[in-house]
């Protein structure tokens with residue numbers, strides 16, 4: 039029995055009729071850019087997340103980028119963030135000319151350490167960008183001298199934005215996935231929301247009068263319709279993910295596996311990923327692969343060591359906790375379609391591998 043890391047066809051099969059109907063509705067309407075599907079999805083998303091404003095955009099990356107544009111991030115501005123995340127968290131701000139200042143992660147949660155983040159702030163810091171990694175709400179810095187932004191690409195369903203804004207991704211493997219690229223910005227700030235609405239469509243208001251230099255960061259109607267249909271199932275899917283995580287935790291604890299650490303649970307954790315840490319990570323990943331069990335490494339290389347950030351001058355050892363996480367973290371299958379027997383197979387294989395040296 040093969041256990042895929044993520045079974046796209048099985049995930050889609052569960053809602054296929056709803057998705058087909060949503061796509062057909064858009065095709066029949068002939069309205070592919072903007073229109074009621076987009077505004078209705080934004081309204082549903084705001085209601086679901088508890089955000090005052092929800093703005094659909096073209097991807098999670100573009101959500102961060104258009105937010106950076108709306109905040110008028112300029113060369114010389116500093117952004118403090120975590121090196122243990124997907125590239126876009128830092129890349130979206132670096133593209134605006136910001137200097138990225140990395141601060142190390144909390145060893146317990148692997149999210150940005152709020153104390154390290156505060157210590158990295160200077161008078162030039164415009165924002166601390168924290169990441170709700172793997173679906174867990176990161177602890178926020180208290181009394182920060184700048185804006186707090188949450189990269190919530192992996193944590194939809196864990197509540198409203200806690201800082202100035204939060205960005206979402208609807209990449210197909212996120213907890214709410216589109217049939218393509220899509221994203222959103224959530225904020226309680228009406229002025230910021232209005233700027234994002236302007237910038238995502240070439241800064242035009244009205245049409246052909248360009249108040250600002252924006253871009254095309256719009257959410258397509260077809261994605262909005264699919265997302266709206268799937269949003270109705272999201273709470274159920276999150277509940278299943280949480281049950282899977284709980285079961286992994288119990289089974290792995292009962293087996294008392296040597297050299298294995300499981301990241302701790304948290305109240306609003308939505309488990310986009312279930313991650314374990316072991317110094318024998320690569321051996322374990324190979325062992326699982328040989329048994330037909332999928333796993334993934336998030337993330338193999340910390341951002342401060344990426345070639346494109348070489349000019350920032352970070353050396354190996356600069357962010358020891360993030361570097362250790364990159365060497366030891368392994369994500370196990372946790373999607374809603376994962377069956378009980380499949381999960382047992384994963385646990386058995388992890389135990390077998392780590393119990394024999």
Ligand SMILES: *Cc1c(COP(=O)(O)O)cnc(C)c1O
Nearest residue numbers: 097098099124126191207208209
């Ligand atoms: C997925 C992800 C993104 C980027 O989202 P896309 O929709 O793929 O552009 C950004 N940040 C984090 C933490 C992510 O997991």
